[in-house]
Amino acid sequence: MQVRRRVWCGAAVSAALLGAVTVPAAGAGPVATVVTPPTVSAVPEDDGVPYPRQEPLTEPPVNEDDQSYWRGAIPFHEIAPTLNAHMEASEYVSTEVVGQSTEGRDLYLVTITAPESAEESAQQDDWRDRIKHDAAAAQDDDALMAGYKPPIWFNNNIHGNEWDGTDAALSYIDELVEDLEAGDADAVALAENYRLYFTVSNNPDGRVAGTRATALNLDANRDFITNTTPETRIIRDLTGDLQPIFFVDIHGYTGNLQVEPTGPPQGENYEHDLLMPYSYAAALRIEQDVIDADIAGNPLTEDGGIIIPFRDIPDGWDGWPPIFTPQYVQFQGSIAYTVELGPGRSRAATLEEQLAENAERLATNREVGHQVIESTVAYVDENRDAILGNQMEIFRRGEAGLPLVEIPANPDPDEYEGPDEWAEEWDAADVTGTEFPRAYVIPAGSTDAATLVDHLIAHGVEVGVADADFSVGGEEYAAGSFVVDMHQPLRGLANVLLSDGADISDRVPSMYDISAWSLGRLWGAEVDRVGSTTDPALDVTTTPVAVAPPTGSFPDDADYVSLALDGVAAVQAVNLLLAAGVAVVDVGDGTVVVGPDGLEQAAALSELLGVAFTATDGRELAGDDVRGLSALRVGYTSSAPYGGEDELVLTGLGFVDPVRVTVEGLNDGSVDLEEIDVLWLGSRLRLGEDADAADDALEAYFDSGKGAVATADAGIWAAEEFELFEADVVTGPGRANGVVLVDTEDGVISAQAEDAAFAYGPAYFTELGDDVTVEQSYGTEPLLSGHWLPNGDGTGGPEQAGGQPSVISAVNADGARALVFGTDPFFRTHPRGMFDDVAAALLWAGPEGALIEPPVEEPTEEPTEEPTTPAPTEEPTTSEPTEEPTTAGPTVAPTTAPTDGPGSGRLPTTGADVWMLGVLTVLLAGAGGVLVARRRLTD
Ligand SMILES: [Zn+2]
Numbered sequence: 001m002q003v004r005r006r007v008w009c010g011a012a013v014s015a016a017l018l019g020a021v022t023v024p025a026a027g028a029g030p031v032a033t034v035v036t037p038p039t040v041s042a043v044p045e046d047d048g049v050p051y052p053r054q055e056p057l058t059e060p061p062v063n064e065d066d067q068s069y070w071r072g073a074i075p076f077h078e079i080a081p082t083l084n085a086h087m088e089a090s091e092y093v094s095t096e097v098v099g100q101s102t103e104g105r106d107l108y109l110v111t112i113t114a115p116e117s118a119e120e121s122a123q124q125d126d127w128r129d130r131i132k133h134d135a136a137a138a139q140d141d142d143a144l145m146a147g148y149k150p151p152i153w154f155n156n157n158i159h160g161n162e163w164d165g166t167d168a169a170l171s172y173i174d175e176l177v178e179d180l181e182a183g184d185a186d187a188v189a190l191a192e193n194y195r196l197y198f199t200v201s202n203n204p205d206g207r208v209a210g211t212r213a214t215a216l217n218l219d220a221n222r223d224f225i226t227n228t229t230p231e232t233r234i235i236r237d238l239t240g241d242l243q244p245i246f247f248v249d250i251h252g253y254t255g256n257l258q259v260e261p262t263g264p265p266q267g268e269n270y271e272h273d274l275l276m277p278y279s280y281a282a283a284l285r286i287e288q289d290v291i292d293a294d295i296a297g298n299p300l301t302e303d304g305g306i307i308i309p310f311r312d313i314p315d316g317w318d319g320w321p322p323i324f325t326p327q328y329v330q331f332q333g334s335i336a337y338t339v340e341l342g343p344g345r346s347r348a349a350t351l352e353e354q355l356a357e358n359a360e361r362l363a364t365n366r367e368v369g370h371q372v373i374e375s376t377v378a379y380v381d382e383n384r385d386a387i388l389g390n391q392m393e394i395f396r397r398g399e400a401g402l403p404l405v406e407i408p409a410n411p412d413p414d415e416y417e418g419p420d421e422w423a424e425e426w427d428a429a430d431v432t433g434t435e436f437p438r439a440y441v442i443p444a445g446s447t448d449a450a451t452l453v454d455h456l457i458a459h460g461v462e463v464g465v466a467d468a469d470f471s472v473g474g475e476e477y478a479a480g481s482f483v484v485d486m487h488q489p490l491r492g493l494a495n496v497l498l499s500d501g502a503d504i505s506d507r508v509p510s511m512y513d514i515s516a517w518s519l520g521r522l523w524g525a526e527v528d529r530v531g532s533t534t535d536p537a538l539d540v541t542t543t544p545v546a547v548a549p550p551t552g553s554f555p556d557d558a559d560y561v562s563l564a565l566d567g568v569a570a571v572q573a574v575n576l577l578l579a580a581g582v583a584v585v586d587v588g589d590g591t592v593v594v595g596p597d598g599l600e601q602a603a604a605l606s607e608l609l610g611v612a613f614t615a616t617d618g619r620e621l622a623g624d625d626v627r628g629l630s631a632l633r634v635g636y637t638s639s640a641p642y643g644g645e646d647e648l649v650l651t652g653l654g655f656v657d658p659v660r661v662t663v664e665g666l667n668d669g670s671v672d673l674e675e676i677d678v679l680w681l682g683s684r685l686r687l688g689e690d691a692d693a694a695d696d697a698l699e700a701y702f703d704s705g706k707g708a709v710a711t712a713d714a715g716i717w718a719a720e721e722f723e724l725f726e727a728d729v730v731t732g733p734g735r736a737n738g739v740v741l742v743d744t745e746d747g748v749i750s751a752q753a754e755d756a757a758f759a760y761g762p763a764y765f766t767e768l769g770d771d772v773t774v775e776q777s778y779g780t781e782p783l784l785s786g787h788w789l790p791n792g793d794g795t796g797g798p799e800q801a802g803g804q805p806s807v808i809s810a811v812n813a814d815g816a817r818a819l820v821f822g823t824d825p826f827f828r829t830h831p832r833g834m835f836d837d838v839a840a841a842l843l844w845a846g847p848e849g850a851l852i853e854p855p856v857e858e859p860t861e862e863p864t865e866e867p868t869t870p871a872p873t874e875e876p877t878t879s880e881p882t883e884e885p886t887t888a889g890p891t892v893a894p895t896t897a898p899t900d901g902p903g904s905g906r907l908p909t910t911g912a913d914v915w916m917l918g919v920l921t922v923l924l925a926g927a928g929g930v931l932v933a934r935r936r937l938t939d
Contacts (some may be wrong), residue, residue: 001728017869020314021672047123048119048120050121052087052091052092052093053095053096054087054094054113057095057106058080058098059084063208067098067207067209067210068163068210070354070355071362072362072363073163076201079201080294083095083110086177086773090177090180092177093111093113094111094113095660096111097394098234098238102205102214102230102231103205103215105205105208106107107202107204107231109198109200110169111196111198112176112177112180112191112198123206124195127144127147128281130144132243132489133489134393135396136396136399139393145385149194150195150245150246150388151194151197151243151245151474154169154199154248155199155202156198156199156200157201157202157204158202158203158231158235158249159220159221160204160206160214161206161207161212162252163254164253164362164365165341167362168368168372169198171367172369172373186543190377196377197244199234203220206271206839211564214749216229218644218648218828220247221325222485222514222828225497225519226323226829226830227321235329236458245336245377246282247330247334247335248326248376249324249326249329249336250369250372252340252342252724253344253365254344254489254851255299256341257339257368258309258339259306259307259308259340260279260283260308260337261276261309261337262309262932263309263313263314263317263319263429264429264432265320265429265430265504266319266320267322268432268502269434269499270331270491271390271393271394272407273407274333274417275330275390276426277417278335278383278387278418279422280419281419282375282379283310283377284308285379286306286376286379287308290375295364296367297364298364299342299343299361305342306339315508316508320504320512326336329492330497333394339369339372341369342365342368343364343365356451358643361672375764378904388713390417391504394492399488399489401486401533403435404433404434406431407430407431407433409425409426410427411423435533436491437495437529437530438485438486438530438532438534438538439483439486439531440486441538442482442528443477443484445551447567447570447610447611448524448567449482450548451523451524451525451568453482453548455523456497456498457491460490461488461494463484463545464485464542465483466480466540466542467479468540469540472538473530487533487538498518498520498527499520500518500521500785501517501518502785503738503785503787505788505789510735515737515738515786515787516569516739516758517783521739522754522833524568524754524836540623552824553604553606553612554606554612558616559618559855560596560616562592562594562614562615563591563611563613563614565591565592566753567752568835572609572652573606573611574592574629574843575656575839576652577598577602578629578630579631582594582597582601583595583628585622585628585629586626587626587845589748589751590751591751592614592629595621595852598922614923618854618855619854619855621853624908628848629846630850632678632842632846633657633676634650634655634676635671635680637683637684638660640680643682646658649835655842659675659676661685662675663688666694667691669693676701678709678846679701679710680710681711681714681715682826684718687721702723702724702816704814705814707818707819709820710819710820710821711824712729712821713763715819715821717816719810719818722812725769725771725810725812725818727765727767727768727808729766730763730766731761732788732796732797732798733791736762736787736788737759737762738759738786738787738788740778740783741755742782743755743774743776743777747773748840749819749841751840754834756784757823758824759806759824760824760827762778762788762796763823764801764805764822765805765808766804766805768805769810771811772809774807775819776806777805778802778803778806780802781802782801782802806822806823807821807837808820818845825837881902890932926935
């Protein structure tokens with residue numbers, strides 16, 4: 001559908017004007033998506049493009065290295081020719097390119113539906129829109145109920161090395177097209193009554209490379225509320241565009257076929273009474289069909305069935321976090337499954353045996369997956385009105401703001417519409433629910449607030465701007481504050497994104513993945529929960545927003561400007577200024593100051609990044625705590641293979657070309673620590689027997705007084721290995737995680753830290769040496785939401801962590817600075833509000849940069865004793881830097897020429913002219929990740 005975006009009266013225009021910045025990583029594609037996800041929301045199109053849509057797909061060149069061959073699966077380059085052939089053969093087949101992967105491969109959306117005129121297609125769009133936004137009327141609209149073609153959507157291969165779903169979908173499409181062209185009455189009826197959608201491969205880069213992760217080294221099926229990967233942004237946008245009533249995400253490999261619904265804990269924001277009855281019944285139907293089909297090579301369980309987590313897995317296969325595709329899509333009122341195909345990758349001894357075994361297993365899974373698709377479609381067709389009606393009811397409840405229907409353990413099925421089998425399986429562990437607030441209020445003004453609002457809008461959440469000042473719950477809010485009224489169709493999604501979540505430590509012994517997240521707590525913006533869903537609307541009118549208004553400002557007449565070093569955008573501004581050779585001075589109160597020589601660049605950045613500079617007289621430059629900042633070349637360690645977050649966040653913060661530090665690189669000299677200013681240790685390095693050179697290099701690095709910022713395990717390792725400081729660490733269970741409350745001391749990160757943080761395997765520090773400073777501690781009862789129990793020996797739980805240090809710092813005798821987090825500021829690029837904590841720590845641990853000459857003091861008004869000399873009373877004694885920086889510019893020369901041409905827009909490192917050119921280059925390079933700049937606020 002070319003996924004067109006409605007032009008929201010000028011929003012798209014301003015988005016275009018705002019421009020985009022990418023900060024490419026060394027040798028990789030544009031990756032700054034972590035900074036600010038795209039802000040132009042996908043909304044249902046309503047201009048009625050007829051079907052079929054048969055623009056031929058571009059066929060990629062043959063790639064003999066495609067790892068699909070190893071599995072015996074269709075290589076990526078053969079998918080487009082296959083689909084092109086289908087389009088030539090049949091008017092029932094449409095294909096569209098709905099976006100590109102990180103490495104630029106096309107993502108294909110196949111639609112099987114009977115031809116539609118433009119009017120018919122527009123009618124479908126209109127009906128779909130009414131189902132969401134006028135659900136009460138849609139429920140009573142006979143024409144809609146009879147004529148709407150409910151969308152059923154199959155997503156495949158989001159994990160690149162789980163190839164088989166793609167082949168299963170293509171197998172189903174092959175057969176259906178054959179039936180359609182043969183005039184099969186059932187097939188034709190299906191195409192006339194439905195739209196069947198297939199995103200054939202959600203992760204083509206991973207498919208080709210044989211990796212689970214995307215080319216950003218992130219797991220896309222953990223990225224659905226953060227959306228750093230383009231692959232998930234496409235699915236997110238399609239979710240709103242297509243509004244499926246049933247969605248299946250096909251994975252592998254769990255030995256036996258596994259079909260959700262999930263086990264407990266059940267997500268607390270879903271309307272389970274409307275989803276679970278048909279969801280479970282459909283799974284049972286699939287099970288029976290797969291048993292009956294008796295597919296060669298497909299194992300069943302010992303009981304002769306498949307695995308249905310809701311029935312068969314008491315804990316550890318939950319649908320709690322909306323980071324997985326189906327758990328995300330379900331907020332569109334869709335029944336949504338993960339399906340795991342059975343037989344996995346061969347581990348046979350020889351390649352030949354592997355190929356043979358894989359081919360057999362692929363063939364089995366293709367047939368099983370084909371059956372799953374066929375059974376799903378058949379089940380939906382048999383229960384169409386009820387399932388569609390339930391989607392409408394979910395939206396209606398949201399719009400009306402009704403309390404969530406909570407289901408007790410072992411419910412009486414007669415009290416719920418639909419099939420009954422589920423009720424017997426719904427026991428105490430499944431009981432869930434939440435109370436929706438009446439609204440969330442987000443005070444405007446900060447870039448973090450604007451980023452959050454744009455992100456909510458991209459998810460389809462409706463956000464308004466208050467037209468006047470108002471008060472609610474005893475708080476006063478200014479006109480312009482953002483209001484998320486929870487009376488809206490996607491209130492479940494809005495709540496799951498913004499709410500604190502819940503402490504579920506007692507609910508189940510273990511969780512499949514994360515158990516807490518919260519954009520409201522972790523994205524740096526103030527978010528206030530207001531009232532209850534049954535309260536009347538807030539006493540203020542609001543205007544819907546399509547993109548958050550600009551936040552930048554710059555004073556007209558100032559010789560010096562000041563900027564609060566708080567938030568991702570402020571860090572970017574500082575790093576870009578430093579990279580441009582502009583002196584930036586930290587004046588010790590959480591702000592930085594730029595002098596007369598940098599005003600032009602600062603003004604441009606205020607507009608580009610939406611940061612607010614204020615005028616200052618520059619006298620703070622003469623203070624005792626001033627410290628010149630320097631452009632940092634950051635070296636980093638990372639836990640492969642899913643360690644994309646370290647590089648992505650550093651790059652997204654504007655640190656130019658961070659260098660990955662590995663034992664191998666240090667040993668063979670390809671990584672030179674002399675070119676590194678400061679280290680981010682995302683993981684420890686394994687300095688084994690053959691790592692003398694690496695060990696020596698690190699020893700020399702720290703001996704020279706250079707510093708590091710680190711996660712707990714890596715930081716304590718480095719501290720011991722290189723005598724940085726003395727401390728022990730206590731770590732909770734490795735999979736414990738959650739949103740934790742923290743108290744920050746006046747120190748390195750006090751201007752940046754929020755009162756909540758994210759921790760995965762939370763750690764606290766004990767036995768601190770005399771030279772160690774506590775920067776931050778866990779609150780007395782630290783776990784706000786998540787799953788965190790003590791270790792078996794009673795240590796490492798939230799109770800034990802209460803009041804203990806969560807972040808520490810030290811400076812050793814060599815002058816090496818270190819700061820270590822017991823929390824996880826970069827976790828999967830999610831806790832944006834913590835990124836600036838790390839940036840502040842890196843700037844502190846890195847070398848000093850140039851200072852700025854304070855203004856010459858004006859004569860004081862008090863007459864001096866010798867009135868004949870009207871000169872300044874004295875030269876400011878503190879005007880000279882305490883430590884002479886060697887250069888006024890960035891301390892790091894680029895090691896590679898910044899001229900890789902379009903698409904790799906490297907940030908230049910010297911000179912204002914080059915800098916301006918560089919900004920343009922960066923702007924022009926903005927094909928991939930987008931950092932939307934907010935234009936200067938003009939008043
Ligand atoms: Zn998977």
